[in-house]
Amino acid sequence: MEEIAVVGLTLAPQGIVSIGAGVLIITSTPSSKNKAGGQFVYEAPLTFTLIGANATGYDPATVATVGSGSIPATATKVRKKSGPLIMRENDEDLVVNMTGLIGGTPTPFTEPWKITNAGQSKVGAN
Secondary structure (H helix, E strand, O other), X not given: OEEEOEOOOEEEEOOOXXXXXXXXXXXXXXXXXXXXXXXXXXXXXXXXXXXXXXXXXXXXXXXXXXXXXXXXXXXXXXXOOOOOXXXXXXXXXXXXXXXXXEOOXXXXXXXXXXXXXXXXXXXXXX
């Protein structure tokens, strides 16, 4: 059982990336009807972008997602009627496409990303 992810969740890189002064934007729109813990829930997939971050071995403030990152849902039972699955804490994508500069040269890599805090602790789901 994992907590359902809502507006206010924490999304974090799990490898060499450090958000630092970068800008992380969750581009998914939360449900306008379903709430958990008083906040609107996110449905699959959770999409996001990052620009201006840091990564070990890369020039400072040059790291970004390539397009949007996307995290799939791992829930097996929780979905809206005929709709997508609900996002939960610990949902992750191990290979989000990223890029950054090394000595001024664009250099792609992949980074794992994970929902590390659901944003609420009252409602869980399988």
